Amino acid sequence: AQSVTQPDIHITxxxxxxxxxxxNYSYGATPYLFWYVQSPGQGLQLLxxxxxxxxxVQGIKGFxxxxxxxxxxxxxxxxxxHWSDAAExxxxxxxxxxxxxxxxxxxxxxxxx
Amino acid sequence: GAxxxxxxxxxxxxxxxxxxxxxxxxxxxxxxxxxxxxLGQGLEFLIYFQGNSAPDKSGLPSDRFSAERTGESVSTLxxxxxxxxxxxxxxxxxxxxxxxxxxxxxGPGTRLTVL
Numbered sequence: 001a002q003s004v005t006q007p008d009i010h011i012t013x014x015x016x017x018x019x020x021x022x023x024n025y026s027y028g029a030t031p032y033l034f035w036y037v038q039s040p041g042q043g044l045q046l047l048x049x050x051x052x053x054x055x056x057v058q059g060i061k062g063f064x065x066x067x068x069x070x071x072x073x074x075x076x077x078x079x080x081x082h083w084s085d086a087a088e089x090x091x092x093x094x095x096x097x098x099x100x101x102x103x104x105x106x107x108x109x110x111x112x113x
Numbered sequence: 114g115a116x117x118x119x120x121x122x123x124x125x126x127x128x129x130x131x132x133x134x135x136x137x138x139x140x141x142x143x144x145x146x147x148x149x150x151x152l153g154q155g156l157e158f159l160i161y162f163q164g165n166s167a168p169d170k171s172g173l174p175s176d177r178f179s180a181e182r183t184g185e186s187v188s189t190l191x192x193x194x195x196x197x198x199x200x201x202x203x204x205x206x207x208x209x210x211x212x213x214x215x216x217x218x219x220g221p222g223t224r225l226t227v228l
Contacts, residue, residue, distance in 0.1 A: 004155070006155075009153075032213045032214060036219075041221065042221060043116070043117065043204070043218075043219035043220050043221045043222065044156075044204070044206075044219040045219075046216055046217075046218075049216070051214060090155060090156070092156075094213030095213060099144065099146075099161055099163075099169075099208075099211045099212055099213055099215075100146065100158040100161055100169075100172070100213075101156070101158070101213065101217065102155075102158070103148075103155035103156040103157075104155050105153065105154055105155045106155055
């Protein structure tokens with residue numbers, strides 16, 4: 001069975017600082033990996049996804065993530081955080097033969113001035 | 114175009130009552146998913162519809178939960194005899210086709226509070 005762990009429940013960064021949100025997954029085969037963002041009162045929005053190929057994927061809003069098979073990780077990064085990035089971030093894994101996603105518990109990002 | 118919509122946005126009910134939650138998927142999307150998000154938890158998969166195929170109900174937590182979808186349109190999630198542990202945000206998502214590789218578009222959710 002697939003599972004996802006997001007070790008950090010809350011993260012606080014200063015505006016303009018770099019950001020890295022951690023995600024570790026457990027899955028026997030090559031996983032499909034996703035990062036979603038949930039802003040207050042909004043539905044989840046897909047930031048980026050990894051299926052195969054280049055292990056560094058670019059997403060929307062200046063985010064990127066790197067798939068590291070040896071570490072079973074798919075960490076999300078952004079070079080310079082903006083106040084509008086404050087939100088809940090979810091990592092998810094899916095089977096390439098399935099359809100439902102398994103989500104981590106999320107990381108809440110607070111951005112300080 | 115219009116995204117996934119859900120109604121009501123908030124629902125407060127008394128323990129033991131039945132509730133119905135509605136989801137309008139994006140037009141043309143054949144796959145529809147229901148997830149539950151409890152406070153401080155990730156999303157839990159509940160049920161999945163693909164076209165006119167039999168739904169995958171493997172994630173429903175009990176027989177008090179049921180869902181219907183007519184064709185490729187609106188879906189209704191029904192919770193009978195609600196319990197306090199049913200309090201959560203219920204999220205609906207749709208995708209163009211089935212399969213993890215198809216992006217799931219999420220609605221804003223229905224926040225259910227059971228008193």
